[in-house]
Amino acid sequence: HDYYRLLLKLFIERWARPYFEWCAKHQLEFTGHYWEHEWPQCRLVPDNMALYAWHQRPAIDCLMNQYAEHTHAQFGNIRAVRELASVADQMGRSRTLCELYGAAGWDLRFQDMKRIADWLGVLGVNTFDEHLSYISIRGARKMDHPQSFSYHEPWWNSYHVIARYLTRLSLVLSAGERVNEILVIEPTSTAWMYQGQTPNPSELAIIGDRFFDFVKSLETAQIEYDLGCEDIMARHGHVADARLIIGQRKYHTIVLPPGCENLESSTVKLLQQFLADGGQVFVCGDGPALVDARPSEQLSSLTQHAGWKLTEPLALLPILAQRQDQRIRIVRQEDDAGLLFHQRRRLDDGEILILVNTSDRQPSRGTIETTYRGAEIWDLERGTAQPAAYIQKGNLLSLEFDLPPVGSLVVFFSEKVVAPDRSKRFEEQPIAMSAITASRLQPNVLLLDYVDVQVGNEIRRGIYHYQACDWVFKKHGLAGNPWDCAVQFKDEVLQKTFDAESGFRLTYRFQIAERIPSNLTIVIERPDLYSITCNGRPVEWNGKDWWLDRAFGRIDISQFARVGDNQVELTAAPMTVFHEIAPAYVLGDFSLEPIEKGFVIVPPKALQIQGGPAAHVSEPNRTMWLSSGIGFDRGAAEKDDPQPWLTFDFGKTIPLAAIQVWNYNEVNLTSRGVKELEIVTLADDGTLESGKLVARTTIPQAVGREVVSGQSGLPATILLPETPVRRLGFRVLSNHAGVTFPADRTAVDHAFVGLSEVRFLVKNGDTLRAIEPVQVAASSELKGNFQRLARNLVDGSGLVSSGWNGQGCPFYGHDVAYTAHFQWTKDQGRCYVRLGSWEGSLARVIVNGQECGVIYRPPYEYDVTPFLKDGENTITIAVVGTLKNTLGPHHAGVMRGSAWPHAFAQGPAEGPPRGDRYDTIAYGLFEPFVLVRRTPVERGDSH
Numbered sequence: 038h039d040y041y042r043l044l045l046k047l048f049i050e051r052w053a054r055p056y057f058e059w060c061a062k063h064q065l066e067f068t069g070h071y072w073e074h075e076w077p078q079c080r081l082v083p084d085n086m087a088l089y090a091w092h093q094r095p096a097i098d099c100l101m102n103q104y105a106e107h108t109h110a111q112f113g114n115i116r117a118v119r120e121l122a123s124v125a126d127q128m129g130r131s132r133t134l135c136e137l138y139g140a141a142g143w144d145l146r147f148q149d150m151k152r153i154a155d156w157l158g159v160l161g162v163n164t165f166d167e168h169l170s171y172i173s174i175r176g177a178r179k180m181d182h183p184q185s186f187s188y189h190e191p192w193w194n195s196y197h198v199i200a201r202y203l204t205r206l207s208l209v210l211s212a213g214e215r216v217n218e219i220l221v222i223e224p225t226s227t228a229w230m231y232q233g234q235t236p237n238p239s240e241l242a243i244i245g246d247r248f249f250d251f252v253k254s255l256e257t258a259q260i261e262y263d264l265g266c267e268d269i270m271a272r273h274g275h276v277a278d279a280r281l282i283i284g285q286r287k288y289h290t291i292v293l294p295p296g297c298e299n300l301e302s303s304t305v306k307l308l309q310q311f312l313a314d315g316g317q318v319f320v321c322g323d324g325p326a327l328v329d330a331r332p333s334e335q336l337s338s339l340t341q342h343a344g345w346k347l348t349e350p351l352a353l354l355p356i357l358a359q360r361q362d363q364r365i366r367i368v369r370q371e372d373d374a375g376l377l378f379h380q381r382r383r384l385d386d387g388e389i390l391i392l393v394n395t396s397d398r399q400p401s402r403g404t405i406e407t408t409y410r411g412a413e414i415w416d417l418e419r420g421t422a423q424p425a426a427y428i429q430k431g432n433l434l435s436l437e438f439d440l441p442p443v444g445s446l447v448v449f450f451s452e453k454v455v456a457p458d459r460s461k462r463f464e465e466q467p468i469a470m471s472a473i474t475a476s477r478l479q480p481n482v483l484l485l486d487y488v489d490v491q492v493g494n495e496i497r498r499g500i501y502h503y504q505a506c507d508w509v510f511k512k513h514g515l516a517g518n519p520w521d522c523a524v525q526f527k528d529e530v531l532q533k534t535f536d537a538e539s540g541f542r543l544t545y546r547f548q549i550a551e552r553i554p555s556n557l558t559i560v561i562e563r564p565d566l567y568s569i570t571c572n573g574r575p576v577e578w579n580g581k582d583w584w585l586d587r588a589f590g591r592i593d594i595s596q597f598a599r600v601g602d603n604q605v606e607l608t609a610a611p612m613t614v615f616h617e618i619a620p621a622y623v624l625g626d627f628s629l630e631p632i633e634k635g636f637v638i639v640p641p642k643a644l645q646i647q648g649g650p651a652a653h654v655s656e657p658n659r660t661m662w663l664s665s666g667i668g669f670d671r672g673a674a675e676k677d678d679p680q681p682w683l684t685f686d687f688g689k690t691i692p693l694a695a696i697q698v699w700n701y702n703e704v705n706l707t708s709r710g711v712k713e714l715e716i717v718t719l720a721d722d723g724t725l726e727s728g729k730l731v732a733r734t735t736i737p738q739a740v741g742r743e744v745v746s747g748q749s750g751l752p753a754t755i756l757l758p759e760t761p762v763r764r765l766g767f768r769v770l771s772n773h774a775g776v777t778f779p780a781d782r783t784a785v786d787h788a789f790v791g792l793s794e795v796r797f798l799v800k801n802g803d804t805l806r807a808i809e810p811v812q813v814a815a816s817s818e819l820k821g822n823f824q825r826l827a828r829n830l831v832d833g834s835g836l837v838s839s840g841w842n843g844q845g846c847p848f849y850g851h852d853v854a855y856t857a858h859f860q861w862t863k864d865q866g867r868c869y870v871r872l873g874s875w876e877g878s879l880a881r882v883i884v885n886g887q888e889c890g891v892i893y894r895p896p897y898e899y900d901v902t903p904f905l906k907d908g909e910n911t912i913t914i915a916v917v918g919t920l921k922n923t924l925g926p927h928h929a930g931v932m933r934g935s936a937w938p939h940a941f942a943q944g945p946a947e948g949p950p951r952g953d954r955y956d957t958i959a960y961g962l963f964e965p966f967v968l969v970r971r972t973p974v975e976r977g978d979s980h
Contacts, residue, residue: 038226038229038230038299038329038330040229042083042226042229044083045083045268048082048083049088049091049268053088053091053092054091057093060093061093065093066092066094067093068093068094068095068096068134069092069096070098070135071088072085073085073097073114073117073120073121074110074111074114074117075109076108076225076228077108077224077225077231077244079225079228079232080232080233083229084225084266085117085120086123086124086225086264086266086268087268089120089124089128090124090127090269092130093130094132094133094164095128095134096133096136097117097118097120097121097134097135098111098135098136098139098168099112099114099117099118099136099137099138100112100139100140101140101935102138102142102144102145102149102153102933102934102935103659103933104397105824107245107820108248108249112153113156115252115256116223116249118135118157118160118161118162119161119252119262119264120223120264120266121133121161121162122160122161122162122263123161123263123264123265123266124266124269125161126214126216126263126285127263127269127273127283127285128273128285129285131214132163132164132211133161134166135157135162135164136166137154137157137165137166137167137168138150138153139168139169140182140935140936141153141183141184141935141936142183142184142921142932142933142934142935142936143183143184143850143920143923143924143925143936144921144933144934145934146877146878146879146893146919147192147891147893148397148443148893149934150203151202151443151445151893152443154202154203155395155445158206158207158210158380158391158393159378159379159380159392159445161215161380165207167186168182169185170187171185171187172187173588174585174586175563175588175589175617175619176518176520176562176617177617177938179619180936180938180941180942181938182936182937182938183924183936184920189585189920190919191851191917191918192878192879192917192919195879195881195891198418198879198890198893201418201420202418205420209382209389209391209417209447210380210382210391212382212389213382213383213384213385213389214382215380215381215382215383216381216383217261217263217286217288218261218290218360218361219260219262219288219289219292219357219361220262220263220265220281220283220288220291221262221263221264221265221292222264222265222267222270222291222292222293222294222297222300222304223248223264223266223294224244224294224296224297224298224299225266226267226299226300226301226330227244227296227299227325228245229330230298230327230330231244244296247296248294248295250295251294251295251321251350252294254351255354255357258355258357258358259369259379260358260361262292262357262361265283265291267303267304269284270283270304270307275310276307276310276311276316277314279314279315279316281307281311289360290316290317290319290360291317292318292319292321293318293319293320293321293324293325294350295321295350296322297320297321297324297325298325299325299326299327299328299329299330300325300327301328302328302329302333302335305328305333305335305336305339309338309339311344312344312345313342315344316344317344317346318339318344318345318346319346319348319353319357320345320346321349321350322347322349324340324345363408364408364409365388365409366407367379367392367403367404367405368403368405368406369401369402370403372689374399374400374401374688374812375394375395375396375399375400375402375440375442376394376396376399376401377392377393377395377401377403377440378395379391379393386451386452386453387449387450387452388409388450388451389415389447389448389450390405390446390447390450391445392440392445392446392447392448393440393444394441394442394444397443398809399809399810400440400442400444401439401440401444402437402439402440403437403438404438405435405436405437405438405448406430406436407433407434407436408433408434409434409450409451410434410452410453410455411450411451411452411453411455412425412434412436412448412449412450412451412455412457413448413449413451414446414447414448414458415447415448415449417445417447423458424455424456424457425448425455426458426459426460427457428457434450441896442895443894443895444895461973462973462974463866463867463971463973463974464971464972464974465969466970466972467967467969468859468861468868468967468969469859470857470859470912470968471857471858472857473646473855473856473962473965473966474856474857475643475644475646475853475856476644476853476854476856477846477849477851477852477853478852478854479849479851479852480556480624480625480626481624481625481627481629481641481846481848481849482622482623482624482846482849482850483622483623483624483627483636483638483848484620484622484923484927484955485545485620485621485623486501486620486925486927486944487501487502487635487944487948487949488500488502488505488544488545488618489543489546490505490508490509490541490542490543490544490618491541492541499948499949501928501946502620502944503941504942505543505618506518506521506617507521509541509612509618513539513612515533518617519533520617521938530614531614533614534613535611535613536611537611538611539610539611540608540609540610540611540612540616541608541612542607542609543567543607543609544605544606544607545559545604545605545621546602546603547603548603548632548637549598549599549600549603549638550600550630550637550638550639551600551640552600553598553599553600554595554625554626554627554638554640554641555625555626556595556624556625557593557594557595557598557625557627558591558592558593558594558595558623558624558625559571559592559605559624560584560585560591560592560621560622561589561592561621562586562588562589562590562617562619562621563590563615563617564578565578565590566609566613566615566616567608567609568607568608569592569607569608570605570606571597571598571605571606572598572599572603573606576592576594578590578591578592584622585622585923591624595625605621623638625638626641627640627845628640628641628642628844628845628846629845629847629952630845630952631951631952631953632951633951634948634949634950634951635949635950635952636847639845642844642845644841644844644846644961645844646855646961646962646963646964647839647840647843647961651837651838651839652743652837653699653702653743653793653835653836654793654835655702655704655741655742656703656930656956657701657703657706657791657823657825658822658823658824658825658930659826659834659933660793660829660834660835660931661702661791661792661825661830661835662701662791662793662815662818662825662826662829663701663709663790663818663823663825664681664788664789664791664815664816664817664818664819665677665678665817665820666678666786666787666788666789666817667679667780667782667784667787667788668782668787669787669789669819676817677782678788678817679778679779679788680768680769680816681778681815681816681817682767682768682769682815682816683766683767683769683813683815683816683827684719684765684767684813684815685764685765685766685767685795685811685812685813686763686764686811686813686814687765687797687808687811687812688811688812690763691761691762691763691797691799692761692799693757693759693760693761693762693765693797693798693799694756694759694760694798694799695754695756695757695797695798695805696754696755696757696796696797696798697752697755697794697796698711698714698736698753698754698755698792698795699739699751699752699792699794699795699836700736700738700739700753700792700793701739701790701791701792701793702739702744702835703791705741706741706786707739707741707773708738708772708773708786709772709773709789709791710736710738710739710772710773710790710791710792711736711767711772711773711790711792712771712772713734713735713736713769713771714734714735714736714769715732715733715767715768715770716731716732716733716734716755716765716767716768717729717730717765717766717768718731718762718764719763719765719766725768731760731762732755732757733770734753736753736792752794752796759799759800769790772788772789772790774786776788776790778790789819791825793830793835794829794831794834794835795831797811810831811831812831813827813828814827815827838874839959839963840876840961841853841918841960841961842922842957842959842960847922847952847955847957848923849918849922849923850918850919850920850921850922850923850924851917851918852881852915852917852918853915853916853918853960854883854913855914855915855916855961855962855966856911856912856914857911857912858909858912859909859910860908860909860910861906861908862907863907865970866971866972866973867902867971868900868905868969868970869898869899869901869969869971870882870892870898870899870901870912870914870967870968871896871897871898871967871968871969872892872898872914872962872966873897873963873964873965873966873967874962874963874964875897875916875962875964876959876960876961876963877917877918877919877960878893878917878918879891879892879893879917880914880916880917881913881914881915882899882912882913882914883913883915884904884905884911884912884913885904885905885906885910885911887904889901889903889904912968916960916961918960921957922957925940925941926940926941926943926956927944927956928943928944928945928950928956930956931956932956
């Protein structure tokens with residue numbers, strides 16, 4: 038404790054404060070992130086919050102596109118953003134900053150961009166620093182924590198849609214000020230006491246988990262609060278008028294959270310004054326026992342005061358809800374399964390309320406009640422304002438909200454009476470249209486990521502490009518690719534030269550079946566550096582044609598290609614530091630078929646809308662659930678799990694007719710799958726012990742490879758007499774490795790057990806339909822780098838649809854156009870196009886050849902009425918993929934929402950894998966889009 042307190046003091050006095058003062062003197066802003074995601078681990082930064090006070094623009098970062106709720110998470114780490122926002126408000130800093138989207142991967146979609154920015158914004162960020170814009174993606178650069186906000190992206194021409202949204206969001210979040218009057222003291226000085234205590238490393242994990250869970254509960258209950266840093270309180274805090282004042286914020290309620298074992302003596306003095314002045318301190322649990330990490334009589338003056346109130350976290354929530362400002366109240370529906378966050382900002386003439394639903398699968402619904410007299414809806418996508426559809430209830434305005442997944446709402450309340458929106462409701466009728474045709478809008482792509490490489494008399498055949506590049510540089514005296522692994526001092530790498538005899542020869546190989554495709558070209562990075570032949574015939578780059586990146590030269594090889602085996606050879610002589618070996622890309626009008634090693638080029642095949650049976654994935658991370666086992670990771674917060682179980686909550690009572698179960702499908706480890714299983718209904722207390730047995734069944738072992746549902750006995754379908762149930766439990770009795778539960782430390786393979794996917798079905802006429810959403814909990818789950826979480830069972834991640842990647846275009850990342858024709862007569866109402874099941878970064882809407890707009894988030898519809906004409910109309914939905922399928926990573930397992938350099942460096946040593954083993958994403962329409970006509974009806978007449 039004392040060491041880290043001293044370290045913080047020195048860090049401030051010798052680092053943070055000098056930079057802050059220098060920047061202030063020179064009219065600059067000091068900003069940048071520390072290491073906020075590691076709290077309560079303080080070895081890298083003794084106290085994040087204390088250091089934000091010495092920023093002109095306090096800042097954090099938020100990596101990847103993987104929502105997770107724990108104290109070390111990035112996207113989903115509520116604590117980290119609340120720390121930032123609290124310090125900014127207390128210190129009077131009107132702007133905060135976050136570097137976002139970094140390492141989210143080439144598969145980042147517009148929906149993801151909005152979702153992440155909304156979440157950061159509603160919690161307190163108002164400057165969005167997108168990571169990053171590449172000048173070039175040649176060589177190792179494409180592997181460096183992508184994506185890129187630049188011309189390389191297939192969605193770049195539509196990016197203004199998101200850019201304008203973020204601009205308006207930033208404006209709203211910078212207007213006025215947020216004023217919270219409840220302070221939660223962060224237990225950082227408690228965490229100091231446990232740094233480096235290796236005999237019991239879980240103490241810090243417990244502190245972090247308890248505090249995060251408490252903060253999350255505040256957000257779920259829509260409590261308006263700030264976090265308090267004891268160092269900032271000591272430097273900027275005082276008491277007046279029964280308020281604890283920290284800088285520019287005043288607090289009437291102080292909360293000591295679960296796990297707060299210590300207070301600094303400076304904090305104790307402030308709390309003594311606060312209690313004496315009439316303030317109230319709510320203490321979760323027993324409260325602190327130490328002052329400055331030592332037993333102290335000072336605490337007795339606090340604990341004996343009438344304002345010192347012991348409570349439990351759950352009991353505290355309704356108390357805090359009543360103590361916060363009541364001018365605006367948010368009442369969630371009882372069965373609301375969304376991830377709802379809100380922020381209020383006070384203006385001179387009113388107040389802004391921002392609501393955000395971070396769930397990407399479930400809506401969030403409820404009611405807003407306010408004593409303000411008028412309400413407007415501000416549309417940040419269109420830049421418009423209109424009256425809200427509210428009703429008057431006495432002296433309250435009541436406004437219902439219904440946020441779709443990834444939805445948000447901005448409402449401006451004021452004393453100015455604004456008549457409510459009384460727009461008529463609508464009824465919908467389908468519009469007949471022709472069959473939909475599908476076609477690529479760009480040439481197809483074959484990735485060549487394995488090469489033969491020769492340096493001198495030494496040859497390596499069928500080697501992955503990353504290892505080939507590393508080997509060539511090492512053969513020329515370097516430690517590896519300098520653009521991937523070196524730090525350059527001044528221009529020492531650029532000035533590196535090699536002798537005249539240096540260099541290498543590189544060969545790319547591919548196969549063509551049946552006939553030579555039209556417009557066949559090959560793309561080589563920096564072709565100006567090489568002598569190039571195709572099947573022994575010299576070819577030259579014309580110096581102008583390029584694809585994807587201006588350094589990726591495009592060379593016509595249609596005259597020299599042949600049916601059968603083809604090879605393109607590059608000779609580098611002499612060697613330079615710019616000779617980075619990278620994949621090549623064959624472009625043309627063709628399809629691909631997987632073969633034992635890679636793919637073969639075949640004549641083009643028509644693309645289809647495929648929504649057939651989904652395939653059962655075999656990569657476990659982020660797609661399957663696995664228990665934490667017994668004795669696997671002694672440093673984890675998770676305890677041993679000798680008796681695994683799962684519970685499912687449907688949100689309401691349903692007539693359950695069947696359950697589908699896909700077993701654990703990890704390659705070579707399917708024995709971890711559940712074998713015998715008891716299914717029980719749960720009583721109101723939610724425990725398995727009090728449940729009623731519904732069925733006992735055996736789940737077949739999975740096959741350990743990607744299998745289409747309906748094959749190999751998958752899924753296991755358990756038919757039930759229609760059973761009214763809201764909550765259901767699975768009690769695992771055994772796995773296919775022979776382990777019976779409860780198990781002990783003698784069990785094989787740590788007694789792991791898991792499943793891939795579970796669906797719950799009700800009757801829908803003569804068919805069955807799946808119930809969504811479903812909440813799931815587990816006895817344990819394997820977290821950390823594995824992310825084999827219980828929620829994977831019900832989010833569809835264990836199954837993949839077939840998009841254009843399964844139709845001969847696995848590496849294609851650009852647009853596919855889906856086109857239909859229909860008749861329209863003016864004055865028929867409004868015409869909307871709506872997408873069903875689909876996947877892509879966005880979908881461009883084109884009517885009669887004119888670009889109308891984009892669809893990228895629920896409810897996945899667009900009003901095309903202004904673009905229609907009398908008679909026949911043509912509508913095209915151009916689904917845009919991502920560069921994930923083109924640039925990878927392809928050989929690091931199933932990776933979604935994350936891409937790190939090491940993932941791109943992985944490729945099977947034995948040569949290219951079978952084509953269908955490349956990790957790609959299914960993009961496209963999985964069911965036809967529909968057109969609907971909306972006509973107004975009087976309110977009350979619509980069903």
